[in-house]
Amino acid sequence: MYSYSDFDEAFVRARVAQFTHQVERRLDGSLTEDEFRPLRLMNGLYLQLHAYMLRVAIPYGTLSPRQMRQLAYIADTWDKGYGHFTTRQNIQFNWPKLPDVPAILSALADVEMHAIQTSGNTVRNVTADHFAGAAADEIEDPRPYAELLRQWSTDHPEFQFLPRKFKIAITGAPHDRAVTKAHDIGLRMVKNAAGETGFEVIVGGGLGRTPMIGMTVRDFLPVEDLLPYVEAVLSVYNTLGRRDNKYKARIKITLHETGKEEITRLVEERFAELRPLFGGNDQKLLADIREAFAPPAFGNAPTDAFDAFYKADPAFRAWADTNLAAHRNDQYAIVTISTKAHGATPGDATSDQMRLIADLAEAHGHGDIRISHEQNVILPHVHKSDLPAIHAQLLKAGLATANVGLVSDIIACPGMDYCALATARSIPIAQEIATHFDAVKLEHEIGPLKIKISGCINACGHHHVGHIGILGLDRAGVENYQITLGGDGSEDAVIGEKTGPGFAYDEIVPAIDRILRAYLDLRASPEETFLMAYRRVGMEPFKTALYGAEGSRNAA
Amino acid sequence: MSRRFTPKVVTANRLREGDVVYLAADDRWTPHHHEAELIEDEAHAQLRLLHAASQRLEVVGAYLADAKAGANGPEPTHFREAFRTRGPSNYFHGKQADLTSPRA
Numbered sequence: 001m002y003s004y005s006d007f008d009e010a011f012v013r014a015r016v017a018q019f020t021h022q023v024e025r026r027l028d029g030s031l032t033e034d035e036f037r038p039l040r041l042m043n044g045l046y047l048q049l050h051a052y053m054l055r056v057a058i059p060y061g062t063l064s065p066r067q068m069r070q071l072a073y074i075a076d077t078w079d080k081g082y083g084h085f086t087t088r089q090n091i092q093f094n095w096p097k098l099p100d101v102p103a104i105l106s107a108l109a110d111v112e113m114h115a116i117q118t119s120g121n122t123v124r125n126v127t128a129d130h131f132a133g134a135a136a137d138e139i140e141d142p143r144p145y146a147e148l149l150r151q152w153s154t155d156h157p158e159f160q161f162l163p164r165k166f167k168i169a170i171t172g173a174p175h176d177r178a179v180t181k182a183h184d185i186g187l188r189m190v191k192n193a194a195g196e197t198g199f200e201v202i203v204g205g206g207l208g209r210t211p212m213i214g215m216t217v218r219d220f221l222p223v224e225d226l227l228p229y230v231e232a233v234l235s236v237y238n239t240l241g242r243r244d245n246k247y248k249a250r251i252k253i254t255l256h257e258t259g260k261e262e263i264t265r266l267v268e269e270r271f272a273e274l275r276p277l278f279g280g281n282d283q284k285l286l287a288d289i290r291e292a293f294a295p296p297a298f299g300n301a302p303t304d305a306f307d308a309f310y311k312a313d314p315a316f317r318a319w320a321d322t323n324l325a326a327h328r329n330d331q332y333a334i335v336t337i338s339t340k341a342h343g344a345t346p347g348d349a350t351s352d353q354m355r356l357i358a359d360l361a362e363a364h365g366h367g368d369i370r371i372s373h374e375q376n377v378i379l380p381h382v383h384k385s386d387l388p389a390i391h392a393q394l395l396k397a398g399l400a401t402a403n404v405g406l407v408s409d410i411i412a413c414p415g416m417d418y419c420a421l422a423t424a425r426s427i428p429i430a431q432e433i434a435t436h437f438d439a440v441k442l443e444h445e446i447g448p449l450k451i452k453i454s455g456c457i458n459a460c461g462h463h464h465v466g467h468i469g470i471l472g473l474d475r476a477g478v479e480n481y482q483i484t485l486g487g488d489g490s491e492d493a494v495i496g497e498k499t500g501p502g503f504a505y506d507e508i509v510p511a512i513d514r515i516l517r518a519y520l521d522l523r524a525s526p527e528e529t530f531l532m533a534y535r536r537v538g539m540e541p542f543k544t545a546l547y548g549a550e551g552s553r554n555a556a
Numbered sequence: 557m558s559r560r561f562t563p564k565v566v567t568a569n570r571l572r573e574g575d576v577v578y579l580a581a582d583d584r585w586t587p588h589h590h591e592a593e594l595i596e597d598e599a600h601a602q603l604r605l606l607h608a609a610s611q612r613l614e615v616v617g618a619y620l621a622d623a624k625a626g627a628n629g630p631e632p633t634h635f636r637e638a639f640r641t642r643g644p645s646n647y648f649h650g651k652q653a654d655l656t657s658p659r660a
Contacts, residue, residue: 051574417644427646
């Protein structure tokens, strides 16, 4: 794992000291709120519906046990004993008090963490495949490149006042677990005909009020060209991006209005100017970073204990079937710890749960922890013989729910329970859907399914790319929920299609129930997933299930 | 044609804690919506909002929120403001917990 250099350490400490003075000046009246607001946002501090919220970066979703324990300490000392993992692989603390924030930032700096650029019109936390460095299908660990991008973009003087926020996601595997096509820049590692590794560069994806799937502007970018090329994209966007209308300011609109060919031409032109300026220091730095991400020393031991438990213990078998993924070393497994116990708040972990995860990572996981954009926690390197012990401890902590990838593994943004931008609640909808399908015992029968819920059009819950997406809106002063079907955030990314009129708060769970019972009736076989069935039969049978035959025609 | 003025309360967040508060008729900032001053005159509402905005060491983000008269004082008319009176619905914490503790 990457460790801060002396420069990183000094930089982060200086920012903490600077913000400490800014908070003092706000509290003594030397700064007005208008003056202070951009300064607090530069340090990840929002004022939300009921309290301040501090968003802390977890670069490419990677945490050490020491860092996880410090997050638990922060939750206990300055918050309410829990943290909320987000779809951007960040953690948010929902209840800090303004005078305490400098101390929190200092505690983060003690473990090489910060909240810099988790807000504002700048390059945000660089996200990555949460199985990076472990996945069986991976071409190469993308995290060294993500770390290079993090260092390059942090406090980059040219990109602190972009037209809008800017999000970069990176994956090293053909199966896209990082939703690269819904980011401002998506980087997918590929091999060219000569067998060399490079990136497919996708630009202009994004969700929000104008959802768009990104366009490929380079089929193959040599890895050594990464920084100058990304800088060229940002440079062109910084020049052309619209500052007259914040709703049209993201690069997806720039791309749409300017045209892919013209943008590509401008990027390539700028790249030609920038390329010679990168004299190789970035590659030296990358080599050092790569060393920090060297694979752990994998053990070699029998996996008989795993096989025996798998045969004998149905609870363990159910958990193994849903929550484990294939590791590149077949003695090992990738463990996904679900934060989605039925009825729980998706993404929340208590300080005790965080400490247990840190202990498990230390004892059985080579000290590596990941946060997924799906708001779960990952132990990427676990020897199979350790899985029964891990499962037993997770069970005691309420963290062994066997539901990863199923109906209750829902992404939900904080919604109106926390967020000042939200127009409706998300969390209770997720809780009620999960509780309902657990009660009717259909979760495993329904099989792989991604439900994603957002509490406003900003789409932090990624509803557009949910197989079933739910968007909460304010319709004439009451909460109303619009459903989309057929979205997909994978390498075949698609924006979901609206079913028709929305549903009231107390109608939405029955509506999801009707959709899924319709799916069970019409699927060709149990192997045909909801998404496969939707692609085969289209919207109409689901509209009929939702609105009735007459309503289905009117809902068009 | 301008819209008819509807009753309002002045609301904001405390600068230090971020808590939701309401401006009472006696100029106190109270965590209880029902203790807020219900303002039925538009000119008076603007004056009260100016007064609130001037208290920059105490509150932040003051605005006028729709409300109506209730049996025990003003009540919110929109679900967003109703949530702000009590806190999140997934845990018993925030205002709903604080207001039952001795601190309140």
